[in-house]
Amino acid sequence: MKTLAVTKINKIRNAKRASYDENTIHTILDQGLIAHVAFSHDGDPICLPMVYGRIDDKIYIHGAKATRMFKQLKQGIPACLNVTLVDGLVLARSAFHHSMNFRSVNIHGTAHLVEDEDEKYDALVAITDHMMPGRWDECRDMTKKEANATSVIALTIEQAAAKCRSGMPVDDDEDYALDHWAGIVPITTQFGEAINDDQLRDGIPVSPSIEKITGPTR
Known part of the structure; x- marks a missing residue:
């Protein structure tokens, strides 16, 4: 089991909710559906939701070659990717202590254009099957025109951390005697x-x- 190094970039302030375990990070990534990818474009912050796929320590995203995001990312620039799963609303006796139960991963790395055709093909399979396992083999073959119009960006996991919260609300000691309901409202995702x-x-x-x-x- 590999543990990632803790740096000033990926260190989580609340150590009790932090995990740098690679298996934990991969599990959250594999269970998510949408990644938010952040980068800088001409000095302005940009954050976009993307479908993605994972192969080992690389996250792959894809899109049209002409888009602003892919023109920027393919140059090889620092990027941050976040995947968050929300498990429940945590409702305390005071609004101050309201929270959510969640599992999230933040990844920092250098994004680069995938130019190797075999890696590009494997990445497109991974992205499609991440959305629906086994779906790639049920579709018609991708045409050369479609492949040429599609860019694939790889983000190697250089620094990462998982942050998770679970359990009941934590109220001030004196508030537990109050007549205000407190507890968890679970959130589930289903097809x-x-x-x-x-x-x-x-x-x-x-x-x-x-x-x-x-x-x-x-």
Whole structure:
């Protein structure tokens, strides 16, 4: 089990909620769906939500070559990526002690353009299958035109930390005797029933990867 070094960049102030364990970081990344990617563009801060995929210690994102973000990131610049899973609202007896139960990861690294064709292909598979495991093999092959129009950016995990909170609210001692409700409201994410595209030809069943998590279409 690898533990990442603690630096001034990734150090979390509340040590009780911090983890630098690589397995913990990877687990949160693998369970998330959206990453927020931050970088500087002409001196201005930019933060964008992106789908992503992970292979070992690299996070991959993709998009159109013409977008401002990819023109900037492909040059090889520092970037920060965050993935957060929210597990519940933590409601205390005072508004001051309200919080959330969550699991999050912050990653710092240098973003660069993926130019190797094999790595680019593997990254696109990873991104697609991160969204829906097994989906890549259920789609038609990507055309050369589509591949040429797509940029893939790799962000190597150079510095990272996980931050998590769990458990009940922590109120001031004297507040526990008050007649104000306190506790947790859980938050769960689930997949709904799959809905056929209006232009889907008759007789085409839902793909196995989708049926596995949603059940049959309606």
